[in-house]
Amino acid sequence: MNTQVIEVEDLQTAYGSSQVLFGISFSIRAGEMHTLLGRNGMGKTTTVRSIFGLTPCRAGSVRYLGHRIEKLSPDRIGRLGIALVPEGRQIFPNLSVRENLVAFARPGPRTGPAVAADKRWTLERIYALFPRLREREKNMGNQLSGGEQQMLAIGRALMTNPHLLILDEATEGLAPLIREEIWSCLQQLRAAGQTVLVIDKYVERLIRIADRHTIVERGRVAWQGPSAALSADPQLWQRYVGV
Numbered sequence: 313m314n315t316q317v318i319e320v321e322d323l324q325t326a327y328g329s330s331q332v333l334f335g336i337s338f339s340i341r342a343g344e345m346h347t348l349l350g351r352n353g354m355g356k357t358t359t360v361r362s363i364f365g366l367t368p369c370r371a372g373s374v375r376y377l378g379h380r381i382e383k384l385s386p387d388r389i390g391r392l393g394i395a396l397v398p399e400g401r402q403i404f405p406n407l408s409v410r411e412n413l414v415a416f417a418r419p420g421p422r423t424g425p426a427v428a429a430d431k432r433w434t435l436e437r438i439y440a441l442f443p444r445l446r447e448r449e450k451n452m453g454n455q456l457s458g459g460e461q462q463m464l465a466i467g468r469a470l471m472t473n474p475h476l477l478i479l480d481e482a483t484e485g486l487a488p489l490i491r492e493e494i495w496s497c498l499q500q501l502r503a504a505g506q507t508v509l510v511i512d513k514y515v516e517r518l519i520r521i522a523d524r525h526t527i528v529e530r531g532r533v534a535w536q537g538p539s540a541a542l543s544a545d546p547q548l549w550q551r552y553v554g555v
């Protein structure tokens with residue numbers, strides 16, 4: 313599979329007069345798991361906000377399945393098949409787990425490659441991925457632990473059958489055992505061929521799960537490459553990611 317799902321080129325983004333991204337470029341092929349790494353405040357969230365149209369870029373381009381999307385609204389981008397799980401999750405507190413999931417169910421975007429019926433995310437497949445969600449099916453969103461909320465947020469995003477799933481701070485603030493569950497989910501997503509862009513700070517874990525990595529340093533790409541190269545150079549990630 314050589315299809316490029318997303319190609320970000322020379323992305324430059326500012327908040328008012330304060331420029332934050334100075335030319336971010338990376339691309340993700342179908343079925344690949346790609347990470348954005350870097351210390352706090354380096355521009356990771358801004359990068360995914362720009363991809364999703366939440367903070368428009370000032371220059372550069374974002375190509376999704378070959379088409380430019382950097383001028384489109386978040387709603388439109390969502391319907392094209394990109395799903396973002398933002399920092400802070402934002403699930404519906406007054407809907408049950410099941411309702412949260414069903415409210416988002418979609419057969420997949422009408423653009424791009426059709427999602428094969430046996431590859432579609434359904435309630436059953438989400439429950440198989442996160443058995444905890446099945447146990448909590450009738451609980452309201454606001455009765456869930458932080459970890460369960462994150463599982464629900466991921467499950468809900470998958471229910472839209474996106475071509476690209478973006479997770480900002482996949483395991484931020486979660487207990488160690490719950491983090492393991494989220495990483496195990498990422499592993500299963502990768503095995504299932506889901507294209508994913510993930511932000512998380514646990515480089516050692518991500519090296520074992522993801523395919524390629526982009527290290528962001530003050531709004532620029534400091535390094536980019538596959539897991540094997542990153543794994544072979546701990547000094548590199550200690551310098552830019554800090555552990």
Ligand SMILES: Nc1ncnc2c1ncn2[C@@H]1O[C@H](COP(=O)(O)OP(=O)(O)OP(=O)(O)O)[C@@H](O)[C@H]1O
Binds near residue numbers: 356359
């Ligand atoms: N809404 C905003 N208005 C102004 N500046 C902002 C805004 N959001 C972020 N910034 C600034 O942009 C820079 C990049 O922030 P961003 O949130 O993209 O970093 P990050 O890499 O995601 O960091 P973290 O690891 O803390 O989530 C920071 O200097 C931050 O203070």
Ligand SMILES: [Mg+2]
Binds near residue numbers: 357358399480
């Ligand atoms: Mg962030």
